[in-house]
Amino acid sequence: MFIPHTKAETAQMLKSIGAKSIEDLFSVVPDKYRFPKLDLPSGVTEMDVLGEMKEYAAANETVEDLICFLGAGAYSHYIPAAVDMLLRRGEFYTAYTPYQPEISQGTLQAVFEFQTLMANLTGMDVSNASHYDGATATAEAGVMAYHNYRGKRPKILLSASVNPQNREVLCSYLCGYENIEIETLGMENPLDFSPDAMISSIDENTSLVVVQYPDFFGRIYDLSKLANEVHAKGALLAVVTNPIALGLLKTPGEFGADIVVGEGQPLGIPLSFGGPYLGFFTTKKEYVRKIAGRLVGETVDAKGKRGYVLTLTAREQHIRREKATSNICSNQGLMALAATIYLSLLGKNGLKQVADLCFQKAHYAAKKIGELPGFKIIGKGPFFHEFVIQCPISAKEINERLLDYQILGGFELAKVYPDLKNHLLVAVTEMNSLEEIEYLVNSLAEVSHD
């Protein structure tokens, strides 16, 4: 299988070492705890393990078995075949972090291109090489802002319409910091809460204001007034965003964001039950030395040939050790490559088209559901590809019944906002056909009756 040694070779190797047996090499391990008997089932062949894994998988229902209208941070999009074909190249996926640039130019140039794509997509100057996911990228925005003011502005303001998991992870990351104050605004009335309502809470102790665009409920707001007010108080504005939406929408950069983060999963990465995904992090030039994680920069070799290296590494844990502001080491390299390939394939026109398809289909679905008796679309403002519906009965009940119609309904908002019992967050993407949308509308009408 994966250990190539023959008996003769093993014997020859032991002889070279000067050991009698392999067991001898472990005499340093305390006797009492050496060679424990592991109570595990015996190993199986490749043929059998594939069968076993298929059995696990068969106990799931997928977004192909069901018609998916579920988003809330992870989205079903079409992934062109070329993305995975390239990801399967062993030259990419069995390489390590590119610490030796002479033999890692493939990875390095791809990351350099990823940085360019993400900076351009979000309307910012620079991007790092990735974080674990959108939630940890959001947390790193908090860490960066805290250190930017050397802990002297301990307050971070989050909008209630930021993805709840992002808020939770930010708290887990920062709760050990000295004097830290993390406040979530708008929890009492999240569906009526707009970014501008945060302005009155910003003060001289505030380091960071975090909003989402499109927000967790799919809505889009003009963020320029908020950005001005944040800056007037000397704080930073972080915007959590959806990269597909930016195929259509004005960028957070244009509104004046200082940091843009988000979940890169929609960019060619399979749903895969929540991971591995891709966190992206872009910011303005002046904060480049404060970014956590890896950065790739362009340079030349001794003959003047263009090449790429990891740069500003003195910020990182393996050099700064306890003085580093982040401990990130592994990132999501292969997922960043997936996003780079995806964006290269779609390009300017393709991404715009996908964004437009999501927008159009979601708006059609919202219009149709809004016409159903007993259903109401919450909010009159613009939205992207997700929207909140208020149902005549509990959202949980609706979802359970929709499953009988082979529909994976929207996200039950009561899981996060207990008062919103009858509210569902519905996502529509280019994957949903007109027929599917009409089927959802008809099914909603049926399941809400009795």
Place this chain on the structure above:
Amino acid sequence: MTEPTIYELSSPGRTGVRYPAPDVPVSNLPKGFVRDNLPLPELSELDVIRHFTHLSSLNYSIDGGLYPLGSCTMKYNPKINEVTARIPGFALTHPLQPEDTVQGNLALMYDLQEHLKEISGFSAVCLEPAAGAQGEFVGVSIIRAYHRQNNNPKRTKILIPDSAHGTNPATSAMSGFEVVPVPSDSRGNVDLAALRAVCDDTVAGLMLTNPNTLGLFDENVLQVIKIVHEVGGLVYGDGANLNALLGITRPGDLGMDIMHFNLHKTFSTPHGGGGPGSGPVGVISRLADFLPSPIVKMIEEGTDEIAPLYSLFTPKHTIGRVKSFHGQFGMFVRAYTYIRMHGPEGLRKISEYAVLNANYLLSKIRNSYHLPYDRTCMHEFVVEGMWSDIPEIHALDIAKRLMDYKFHPPTNYFPLIVHEALMIEPTETESMQTLDLFADAMLKIAEEAKTSPQLLKEAPHDTPIGRLDELRAAKELVLCCWYPEEKQD
């Protein structure tokens, strides 16, 4: 030849994917929200395929050759892992689906948790952490939460041996702890006297890598753990080096309280050019309630006819969520595939041969390279990449010269306690013949260092690109290949 960037290859009007026109009536986004410029490249599918195929050929990879990076465990990544992780039943499930529609995923996660518990000797495992460094963060957060619950807020120090990975001190510091280094003794063990001297009731815990980054199993490991426990501290095990211990010993049995696993090292999930990793955390029973959320629980046992029922569960005193959803699920499928193929005998064999390979390689080169701690090593070892009679040669030069012999260099300049360190980890998947070729290259380079040092100083000679100007990269900071016009300075 230099490979152009995607922006240099771009030709206006091209696209690699076609989408259908909307099949629904069209509405309009308010003007103020429409972006007027989308600065993305425009390429055909073949442009993209060729570009990334060319880039891939500039990489060194495990599939291409030996990758003996110490502390990284660059073992072969079985191809079947890539097949199982892509089974549509896994790959096409949404993380927020109702639990009864993803019982297969939950069962797999549960079974992986159970296997990791048995392998490590811990009583509870959480799979969520995204990578080793995040596993460490979870571990240190648990240490803090535990002491707070026991009303011991003055435990503010984390002890870290000087041979530890850089992530250990970084993690402790970002969690608000004071980092207290502990020196190693002359045999490469934690110095017991020095440890005792810093152990008091302000110690929250010790982060211990065993085998340590010198590749040595601490001869006093039981005493080290006891000393920390006696003053009320917890012991965190850095599981980065678990590849030496499968079926050999269990960190939980040795007395460790918390440990992270690196699925991307020990359990063969690919490193992906820098990630994704996956860093599950195991703890003793007393600490189980502090684990991050969620973990998978069996809520109803199965019968012959009915499968068990699984559910996601939030531990009572959880330190909270550390990433979105449930962890790097695709890595769980790969790691579990690998563990199931090995079984208990196969797992032990992994570590036996990892250690055999390291000791064999050491035996082949030890006469030409100085070995600072002369002991039987575990899965890796550290030699000095320098000779006192050739002062101009450094570890870096040896590393670069190895590339001309078609090998990836070992980890260099780490651990910091060895001058000009070369840290070599061959892993169990390499054959004797491959190790012989590598040893030959190392010996030739030692010879060249004496006879033609310039050859080393100017290496590599035979790679797609020469030594790169890192100072210029940091000074000029070109981090993007194309700037939209209005942003150009």
